[in-house]
Each structure stands twice: as C-alpha cells, then as structure tokens.
Amino acid sequence: MREYQKANAERRSRIPAALWAFLAPDPEEFYRWRVQLECGCIAEVMTHGSERLPGEQRWCDAIHKAWLPAGQMLCPHEDSPSPYRDIVEWGERREVSFPADPVEPPDWTDAKTWAAIRHDETHTSAFWVVTLSCGHCAEVIAPNLKWKPGDPPKRASPKRLPEMKASFEEYWASHPDDEDEREREHTRRMLAEGWPCPAPEQLCHTCTFAQWIVAYQRVGWLVPRKSEPNPPKSPSRAILQRRLRQAETEAKQLREQLAELDEGDASAENS
Ligand SMILES: [Zn+2]
Ligand SMILES: [Zn+2]
Numbered sequence: 001m002r003e004y005q006k007a008n009a010e011r012r013s014r015i016p017a018a019l020w021a022f023l024a025p026d027p028e029e030f031y032r033w034r035v036q037l038e039c040g041c042i043a044e045v046m047t048h049g050s051e052r053l054p055g056e057q058r059w060c061d062a063i064h065k066a067w068l069p070a071g072q073m074l075c076p077h078e079d080s081p082s083p084y085r086d087i088v089e090w091g092e093r094r095e096v097s098f099p100a101d102p103v104e105p106p107d108w109t110d111a112k113t114w115a116a117i118r119h120d121e122t123h124t125s126a127f128w129v130v131t132l133s134c135g136h137c138a139e140v141i142a143p144n145l146k147w148k149p150g151d152p153p154k155r156a157s158p159k160r161l162p163e164m165k166a167s168f169e170e171y172w173a174s175h176p177d178d179e180d181e182r183e184r185e186h187t188r189r190m191l192a193e194g195w196p197c198p199a200p201e202q203l204c205h206t207c208t209f210a211q212w213i214v215a216y217q218r219v220g221w222l223v224p225r226k227s228e229p230n231p232p233k234s235p236s237r238a239i240l241q242r243r244l245r246q247a248e249t250e251a252k253q254l255r256e257q258l259a260e261l262d263e264g265d266a267s268a269e270n271s
Helices: 002-014 017-023 113-117 159-176 181-192 236-271
Strands: 030-037 042-048 072-074 084-098 125-133 137-142 201-204 210-221
Touching: 002 017, 002 181, 084 181, 125 201, 159 181, 210 236
Parallel strands: none
Antiparallel strands: 030 042, 030 210, 072 210, 084 125, 084 201, 125 137
C-alpha cells in the first residue's frame, strides 16, 4: 500500500487531475493476486478490480516498450537461451547513420577480415520494429533503405552461395566448438533460403524473460473491504465464462507448446 501510494503520488505530480481516474487511480480500485509462472516462480500482481483475472491482463515489455501477450509476465532466468522466431509483421521503421569505421582493426578480428567487412564511408541503415511468431517485438536491421515489407529480400548470387556454404562447412569442421548448435541451425536455414537480407527470422530475447501465468490465487483488495466476503461465494455467470475462456486459452497454449516439442523431436529424429 505504501509502495503504491508513493508511486501514485509521483505519477499524479506529472499528469493533470482530470486524468487521474484513468492513469493514476485510487488504491481502492486495485485487487491483489498471487501468481505462479511456468518457470515455477511466485509473484504478486494487481489487477484493476477483482473480476479481471491475472491471465487476462497484459503486462509491458519495458525493453521494447511493447505489450506482452495477455497472461505473460517478465521473469528473467539467465540459463535460458534466446530462440530464433519467424518475423510475422513489420512495424515502424527508423533510419540510423553510422560514421566510417576506423582503419585499424578492432581487438575482436584480424586485419584481413576487417578489410573485407569494414565500412570506409558513412552509411545509413533502416531499423524495423517487428512482431515475431511468439507475439513478442524485436528490432531488426535492413541495410537496404529502399526495401519495404512485401518486397522480396536480397539474396546471395547463385555463384556466391555454394562458396558460402563450402566455407561455413569448412569452418564448422575445423572449429567444432566455436558456435552453438542454435547458430549453426540458423546459418543452415539462411543458406537453404539463399541468404536472404533482411533475414526472415530473428533472435527473441524476450522469450527468455517472458513466462506464462499458470496458476493464480486471490489475495484480496489492496485496501481491505470491511464487509466484503473474500472470495465471493458464488461467482456470476460472466465471471465463470471469463474463467472458462482463460482456462481454454491456457489449454490451447499448452497444446501448441506440446506440438512444438513434438515437431522438434520429429525433426531431430529425421536429421
Ligand atoms: Zn521465474
Ligand atoms: Zn518471443
């Protein structure tokens, strides 16, 4: 309660009083829940009113300033690696200019490689905010400023592609521990597609932080009610319907995750 009032006083100092009801409501309107996430962690969250379940609420992905899918929250676990996800939608775009690279090679590469990849003039790239197949947002770079969604990506030439494949295979054979399997699989998919630019898939770092809410328990109003029974003895039809929808959504998500696992197992067996 003290935490809420402190944060709310700060919020109210920044916005006109007419908007307080929407952007900085009184603490009496908030309901507390204990939630369990799929990673096993337990957290406490609040919803606006007591009828909206935590699994129906959308939380913010502060890094990308985007909403997470309803029912997901951020809970960082360092040991989970980011997966590659297909890009399903291209959103806003901004252009960023970079100065020419220094002539001297940086510490992480040698002079020969640096000479091949170095930009000797100022250059500009387009940065796109994209939506990935998992529902999360990410930012990807399209070096070609004229490219727009729907245009075919630029691909490596038919002459260059077999050379690229051969040098990757050679590198992997001589450096078996240099790169993890995820990066090799990504490179193989890119080669199979003709090395498209912009790439059709992107690492999703949010996937390593975002966890589904799998269970919840009522704690009560942030400001306890004197006569309110808690929880209500017989929920209304609307509440039961909403809970059923939430349970069905969760079941659907679990089935999709299982199907993804099955697909992964099948492709591992085939390869
Ligand atoms: Zn966790
Ligand atoms: Zn994701």
